[in-house]
Amino acid sequence: MPDDSSYSEHDTREAWEKFVSAGREMEQRPPKVREEILNSWRRSRDSGVDASSIASRKVYDETQIHLRRERNAVLRRAASAAFKRLEPHLKEARTILILADEHGVIIDAIGDAHVLDEGQEIHLELGGDWSEKTIGTNGIGTALKTGKPAYVHASEHFAEGVQDWTCAGAPIFDPFTQTIIGVVDLSGPPHIFRQHNVALVLAAAREIEIALAEQKQIERTQLLEAFLMSDYSRAHDSVVLVDQTGRVLFRRGFGEDMLRRAKELSVGHKLLPKLEGLTDQDIPKLLPLNVEAEGIERLKLEGVYRGLALFLKNKENLQRKAGETCTIKPRVNVAEGEIRIVGSSPKMVDAMGLAERAALANVSVLIHGETGVGKELFARLIHSRLPDDRAPYVPVNCAAISSELIGAELFGYAEGAFTGAAQGGRSGKFELANKGVLCLDEIGDMPIELQPYLLRALEQRAIYRIGDSQRRPVDVRLVAMTNRDLRQEIEKGNFRRDLFYRLGVMTIEVPPLRERGNDVLELLEYFSQHYAEETGHQPMIFTDKVREFLLRYQWPGNVRELRNVIQRFYLVKSDSLVTERDLPPEILDDFEGGDEDSLEHILGGHSGDLESIEASAIRRTIVAENGNLTKVAQVLGISRPTLYRKIKRYRIRND
Template sequence: MPDKDFFVSTELNAQRYAQIIQKSHSRSKAMGIDPNQTASPEKYKLSPEQLQLRIKASQPFYDLVTTQMSTLYQILKGSGFCMAVADADGYVLHSLGDKQILEHYKKGNCMPGYLWTEKAVGTCGIGLALKEGIPIQISGKEMFCKRAHNITNSATPVYDNNGKLLGAIALSGHADKVHLHTLGMVILTAKAIRSQIGEIEKAREIAVRNTYMTALMESDQRGIIALNDAGEIMQINRKANALLGLDQGVVPNTLSESERSIPQINIANLTRTRLDWQQVLQSKSGFTEREVTFIRGDSRFPLVCTLDPVTMPDGEHAGGILLVMEHDRMLQLANEIAGSQARFTFESILGSSAPLEEAKKVARTAARGDASVLLCGETGTGKELFAQAIHNASPRSNKPFVVINCGAIPNELLESELFGYVEGAFTGALKGGRPGKFELADGGTLFLDEIGDMPLDMQVKILRALQSGEVNRVGDIQPIKVDLRIIAATNVDLDSAISRGSFREDLFYRISTLAITIPPLRERGHDVLTLAETFLRRIRPSLGKPDLEYSPKASQSLTQAPWQGNIRQLENAVERAVNVCEENFITPEDLGLEYTNKEGSDQDTLAARQVQELSLPAEVTNLNPNSNAMLGEMEHALIKRLIEEHAGNISQIARVMGVSRPTLYRKLKKYHIASC
């Protein structure tokens, strides 16, 4: 794995860097590399067929890297830099850059199919990154071959989440353009690729588990039926289909089928019994080895049934598993059906500060209807918590709650994740295809997290799906009807994004029928202590410190900290404190908040300066400079002053304030200010 501490700027690491270069030069000489060579040796060149085999062997690493390179090239285009990706052996698989740059490198055989390691070209970026297992930047005479003395090269190895070396990526340009930021871009790209590979592996693991579950149901000699709490058949194996005499395809046999919108049959319509299926399914009792009369056309026949209720971890009922068998086939239930749903409710949202109560009030109103909701707030404020609470309080609470992080999935995979795909849609597509998030959320709620990071081309497709109520799987022209509610979340100022052209205004209005702003933790006052106490009560027993409490100074520090990371940062700070505290009371130092007073003083000074610059009246300046009231009065006064200075010109005022016109109009309404 890469040495994360290598690039800390210290004299020791500078020496280590020089030693790495020196040792590489020594090895290059020992291997007989000609420093005057004008191009990479042809003996290390792959044939087109060999190159394609190496590309295929490097999937999905190759696809992810080339996509990331294309994105990065849009930023670097015309800058004189060239990007390359090599496999774990050092063979260049792909390169991208301005045409004249690529032509220049082509003369030296720095192109796909050639080996770029010490044994081929001596000291070079890709070779050193792969050998040493670290990100590295070398320039000028640090290169072994003289033809590269006018080049700078930043390269880093790329690993998967298990530590397996996948290859290396590099960024090259003229030596006079060397900058540490170039290496930083390469490292960040490698980290993004590793994260995306993890997502792909996770998705594949889920698909494999679903396949195993279906295979398990089909391998059992008993009839197995999954019922929801209304008694509708959600899934059934072939044995049960045969016992009940149902037509194939009427109800789903596999997990992939059950995720589609298939008309469902209620078990009550297939039986003649005094049993109240819905009541039993919503209880915890179930029953064992009970004879139930089933009907098939005009005929009736008994089967022995066992109903095992399914209860979610939070205690909610989720239907049951019904085993149907003939009298001589009675065995115990041997498989477990599990799933996921929205776990949090409004009671899970801790705190009673005015800003939070206002947000919860609007959210509860939103839950009663079916309009699209946009949750706005900084990272770590609890937007998904609000989304789950709205879903669980809505009429769709017993339907799916499906989450997709629009900013964490590569652009080329996002469409298939959202809309699914059919068999044969692309290389590697699963047999039978796969439903997308829209289909999975049918009847329930689709939570589009980080929607502000969604690419523009996908915004168009999302908008079309929301307007038509239909989706098309990748590779298919047949539309699929979907009925769902959209809850979106973002930490991006979408008004500004619209002004920049990075977010579509029509999509904004489609997803923001109800907009809810989740307040940052620093604006929630005493809620900080409520949350801190909750985290402490949860964490301290597991570490054998059941009596641990906060000292008065720690409590004061908690309320004064800026909490830029919001609730996530607070939870992390509490967990840290419980781990490191050696006394009965947690101190600010345990929390890592020893900087608070100094920072608070700096903020007070800044706020005081801002008050003076606005020349506010005395009754306003007497307020706490950091209070919400003061901030509101400052903004109020600023808007009124700008209206006078710009004769009510909304466009000019918005430009001066750095906000969009819709945002300014909302502020005018908030403060009851007339624009002219």
């Protein structure tokens, strides 16, 4: 790079004149001309560039310029922040900042208005072609050609018409493919020449690359989310997702042998050319011979096609079938047994499949379901499917921690942050869950004033300990769980709308037991076998009448209530036959008998699940008050709207 002492305009001009007039290799390398400039002169000459050119070429067709800018919309959007930040410093400084595409054509330019006007004389403007093969040595074209920052000052330019300018260009690399996708350039009259101009454009290029990486990661995540939440994501297990550039961003459902034979399916590989202009008929023909598509589905973001889902033939793959038990292996270094999620109902199978797919996407997940449905099992399922079997799993019950302490619990705190803070401070659950899963149960109980901090942690992927200004990056997969209707909580002002949408990128609805049909009987057998082994008791035999009652019951306490009922059989029965006389009264729905209204009777004949006790109390009061719900509400000490909500929740009939 030249500096004020090494660069000589007279010597450089003289060397250039000798070079362009010789028509052949110069006998000796000019002592004052840098090697990179001389090499560029040689390339320019060999490309047939006219050294007497007074201006570069320009794309005059406005439609073509518009299309070129549209094709580079991602690059322009990534550059916008850096350009906006630098623009105030360029005005009145006789300097312009330029963004060129991978062909050296200018797609954006800002800066000093007078210099922008002067640039039009040499086509240093929108649509100007500044590739080295077009106009010879210059900051844009030479940076593109060499892949390195290029500083070209005055007579170092190959074309005589642009030697009244100085420019510094830095290539912009695609953060995923490392291919050059553009150049950022600083240009102006020769007196703006400074050594640090190269450092400035290099810093701008790196800033643009970081913005590109974040932008592409967001788009790819959104594309993956759009696919996983769609109906057709469940239609086929052997799937490859490609982005609009044709690169693989996601795959699932392939055995090791298939992947060894088709390395083209590896994430990041360019499986197809750019999707723009390709028809559904073109795409199968462009796939490698060992990759065969059964179907194609284009993926949209904000109404625009951004990618493609390819459903591939894969004979090795077996899809999850209804009735297949989902197994969760014990965590590493945790003393626990294997966990099984039992169920074959369509809603349950869909929920399990969605949880397994959610593990493949680094996105936040919201698990919604009534109390007792087993929401944490789905959080554990997501965790168990992570590639790293040592990834931490950190559960937090937001309802069990006081509003004053939950912030410190989640984010940690610095020494002296508050009275009683531990010496040296303490890390929070976010840091403990780094590279793993943070499971926030009862997220609806999180204090409203703490929710902005959670939102910021999710968006910035970093936390600040309470009382500390140090930014701590964290890579956490957040799984939030709730039995509340968060949309209603938003309307009440108890939950932030923006946090809800950030949490609910993927939502898994765990169905209540009353909607799972014969899953009740599958769970009956599963829990019965479990408690038989645990207690050393012979497996219970359930009469057909008992099974009928269990299937008919609404299970307000869901799977937890069913498990408690079965456990009670093994604890209190001396024989192995379970008849309807052994069932709790709320299951029998028998409201006859004067003693049944007593709390002792309810608790004595019940599993102890609070939801079930509440449902039983409501049923009995309805019978006692002959269905007069106003009196029922008065007796129970609750409002009528609350009573109606609970009747609906527990599916209580008021015949």
